[in-house]
Amino acid sequence: xxxxxxxxxxxxxxxxxxxxxxxxxxxxxxxxxxxxxxxxxxxxxxxxxxxxxxxxxxxxxxxxxxxxxxxxxxxxxxxxxxxxxxxxxxxxxxxxxxxxxxxxxxxxxxxxxxxxxxxxxxxxxxxxxxxxxxxxxxxxxxxxxxxxxxxxxxxxxxxxxxxxxxxxxxxxxxxxxxxxxxxxxxxxxxxxxxxxxxxxxxxxxxxxxxxxxxxxxxxxxxxxxxxxxxxxxxxxxxxxxxxxxxxxxxxxxxxxxxxxxxxxxxxxxxxxxxxxxxxxxxxxxxxxxxxxxxxxxxxxxxxxxxxxxxxxxxxxxxxxx
Ligand code: PMV
Numbered sequence: 272x273x274x275x276x277x278x279x280x281x282x283x284x285x286x287x288x289x290x291x292x293x294x295x296x297x298x299x300x301x302x303x304x305x306x307x308x309x310x311x312x313x314x315x316x317x318x319x320x321x322x323x324x325x326x327x328x329x330x331x332x333x334x335x336x337x338x339x340x341x342x343x344x345x346x347x348x349x350x351x352x353x354x355x356x357x358x359x360x361x362x363x364x365x366x367x368x369x370x371x372x373x374x375x376x377x378x379x380x381x382x383x384x385x386x387x388x389x390x391x392x393x394x395x396x397x398x399x400x401x402x403x404x405x406x407x408x409x410x411x412x413x414x415x416x417x418x419x420x421x422x423x424x425x426x427x428x429x430x431x432x433x434x435x436x437x438x439x440x441x442x443x444x445x446x447x448x449x450x451x452x453x454x455x456x457x458x459x460x461x462x463x464x465x466x467x468x469x470x471x472x473x474x475x476x477x478x479x480x481x482x483x484x485x486x487x488x489x490x491x492x493x494x495x496x497x498x499x500x501x502x503x504x505x506x507x508x509x510x511x512x513x514x515x516x517x518x519x520x521x522x523x524x525x526x527x528x529x530x531x532x533x534x535x536x537x538x539x540x541x542x543x544x545x546x547x548x549x550x551x552x553x554x555x556x557x558x559x560x561x562x563x564x565x566x567x568x569x570x571x572x573x574x575x576x577x578x579x580x581x582x583x584x585x586x587x588x589x590x591x592x
Contacts (some may be wrong), residue, residue, distance in 0.1 A: 272310070272311035272393050272394075272395075272437060273308065273309060273310040273592055274308075274309055274388075274389045274390075274392035274393040274397075274589065274592060275306065275307070275308045275309075275389055275395060275589070275590040275591070275592035276306075276309075276384075276385045276386075276388035276389035276392060276458070276585065276587060276588065276590060277304040277305060277306040277307070277368060277385050277587070277588060277590050278304060278305055278380075278381040278382070278384040278385040278388070278426040278427065278587035278588075279300040279302070279303065279304050279370075279426055279429055279583045279585065279586065279587075280300070280301050280303045280305070280370040280376035280377045280378060280381050280382060280426070281298050281299065281300055281301060281376065281377040281381075281421070281422055281425040281426065282298065282299055282376065282454060282456065282515070282548045282549075282555075282557050282580070283296055283297070283298050283421075283542070283548050283549055284297045284298065284299050284497065284548075284557070285490070285493055285494055285497050285513070285516050286296045286434075286491070286493075286525060287547070287548070287549055287550065287551070288468070288469070288472045288489050288520060288525065288550075288551075289486075289490035289491065289519070290419065290421075290434060290435070290436060291419075291472070291473065292436075292476065292487060293435065293436050293437065293472075294435070294487050294488075294490055294491040295337055295383075295433055295434065295435045295441055295491055296421065296433070296435075296494075297433055297434075297494050297497055297498070297570050298421050298422075298425045298431075298432050298434065299425070299430075299432075299454075299582045300425045300426065300428075300429040300430055300431075300432075300582065300583045300584070300586060301376070301454065301456075301465070301581070301582065301583055302581045302582075302583045303340045303368075303369050303370040303376065303380055303539070303578060303579040303580055304368045304370055304381065304385075304507075304583075305366065305368045305369070305370045305381040305382040305385050306366070306367050306368035306385060306434055306538070306590065307320065307364055307367075307368075307382065307385040307386045307389045308364065308365045308367075308387075308389065308592060309362055309363070309364045309367050309386070309389040309390050309392075309393045309471070310362060310363050310364075310393070311360060311362050312361040312362050312363050312394060313361060313363070313538060314361065315361045315363070316329055316330070316331075316332060316361055317329060317330040317332055317349075317359075317362055317363075317364075317389060318330075318338070318362075318363045318364070319337070319342050319345050319363075319364045319366070320363070320364070320365045320366065321341075321366040322344060322365070322366060322367045323341065323366065323367075323371065323372040323378070326339065326341065328341070328342040328345075328431050328584075330342070330345060330349065330418065331344055332359060332361065333352070335349045335350050335359065335521075336548065338535055341513070343413050343414070344379050344383045344411075344413055344414050345364070345382070345383075345386060345410075346383065346412040346413075347409050347410040347412070347413040347414075347502045348383050348386050348406050348407070348409070348410050349389070349390075350409070351387070351405065351409040351410070352387060352390060352391065352398075352406060355398075355402060355406070355537060357390075357391060357394060357396075357404075358394075362390070362393065364386060364389070364390075364516075365381055365511070366386075368385075369578075370382075371576065371578070373457075373462070373465055374456070374458050374554070374555050374576070375548060375549035375550065375554040375555045376456065376555065377422035377426060379410065379411065379414040379415070379507060380407050380410070380422035380423040380425075380426045381422075381426040383406065383407045383410035383411070383414075383423070384403055384404075384406075384407040384423060384426045384427050384586075384587040385587060387403055387406040387407060388403055388587050388589065389589075390590075392589055395544050397589065400427055400587070401426060401585055402427075403427050403485070403588065404424060404427040404486070406422055407426060407427060408420055408423045411423050414576055415465075415466050419434065419436065420434075420439075420440070420501075421434045421440065424440050425586075426586065426587060427493045427586050427587050428442055428492045428586040429445070429583055429584050429585045429586030429587075430442050430443065430580065430582070430583075430584045430586070431443040431447070433494065433498075433502070433582045434509070441497065442531075445502075446498070446501045446502065446582070447501075447581075447582055447584070448501075448582055449504040451550050451561055451562045451592075452506050452559065452560070452562070453559075453560055453561075453562070453565060453579050453580065454557050454558065454560075454579075454580050454581070454582075455493075455537075455542075455558040455560050455565070455568055455569075455577060455578070455579050455580075456548070456555050456556070456557055456558075456577060456578045456579075456580060457533055457537070457555060457556050457557075457572050457575050457576075457577045458554075458575055458576040458577065459527075459529055459530055459533060459553050459554060459555065459556065459575070460575060460576070461527070461529060461532055461552070461553030461554070462552070462553050463549060463550045463551065463552055463553040463554030464552055465549070465550040467552065468525045468550040468551050468552045469550065470561060471523075471524050471525065471552075472523045472524060472525060475523055476523070476569075479536070481529040483523075485568045486519050486522055486523065489515075489519060490516060490519050493515055493516050493519075496508065496512045497509060497512045497513075499517035500512060505545060506543055506559065506561070508543055508560060509543070509544065509557065509559060510542070510543025510544025510559045511543075511544060511546030512544065513545060513546045513557070513559060513574065514538075514544045514545070514546065516546055517534065517544075517545065517547060519548035520546065520547050520551055521538060522538055525550065525551030525552050526551060527543070527545065527551075527553070528547065528550070530553075532546060533545075533556055533572075533575070534546065534556060534558075536569070536571055536572075537558045537560075537568060537572075540568050540571045541560065541561075541563075541564030541567055541568065542558045542560050542563060542564065542568065543559045543560065543561065544557070545557065545558040560591050565579060574585060
């Protein structure tokens with residue numbers, strides 16, 4: 272008995288931070304995926320092997336605790352599955368795929384969604400999307416404390432997702448980047464302090480009063496502009512919208528000299544637009560680029576980890592094994 276499943280990572284195209292105070296964010300599932308193989312292990316225990324972490328851990332079948340805290344998302348998934356009525360049997364899971372860990376691309380949500388799907392498929396009873404989203408959310412709570420739920424939703428359903436706190440999410444059907452356009456993701460190499468970034472923005476918003484309200488309104492209306500740009504294939508406009516959103520994030524205090532330097536370089540190498548994705552103060556940036564500037568950008572960012580991605584309409588799915 273064995274099964275393989277995969278799930279995509281995400282980028283926030285627009286609206287990070289502004290989403291914390293009720294504005295909309297637009298997130299996209301990307302073509303980089305976490306892949307999980309699960310195999311029944313007879314009388315053995317539960318062993319999880321992660322290629323990205325270059326480590327393995329065991330999970331105690333009694334209390335479902337992991338021997339290594341970096342593997343706590345797997346315990347959280349198993350606890351959620353047990354609560355949904357699945358029996359937890361000895362198995363070995365291998366995590367691989369091309370989605371990097373720790374780059375702000377939602378690897379914990381993608382991995383937990385793929386793990387939950389592969390494990391339940393091994394039982395012959397693969398979870399439907401709604402329950403898969405619940406199981407992956409439980410793992411996000413363990414990984415991130417108070418997650419908005421956007422990462423697991425994008426990983427499970429794929430595509431373009433608009434999220435608003437309190438209202439939840441809505442999938443936008445039929446959107447994509449036109450042929451020949453890509454998102455390049457560049458890791459600043461600086462670990463992003465999400466909590467500190469969120470606090471900084473909230474404090475500034477408090478002090479700036481009405482001026483901050485206008486900035487938040489502006490950020491929210493950029494989501495409409497971006498959806499129009501995507502629907503009409505106007506990539507020049509989409510790039511401008513990304514730059515505008517970056518200006519607002521800069522205004523709220525979550526950029527850095529190093530980030531601005533990367534964004535400036537990207538634009539001078541032909542990018543149509545470039546911005547922070549996620550919390551800022553480090554982490555990754557996203558760059559909208561056409562095919563003809565990709566080589567130039569790739570050599571311009573030789574010193575940084577970087578990836579080329581496309582939007583993916585495919586959420587979590589079973590794979591041949
Ligand atoms: O860097 P990430 O992918 O963890 O994103 C953080 C997004 C914020 O809007 C800054 C915070 C949040 O909870 O929405």
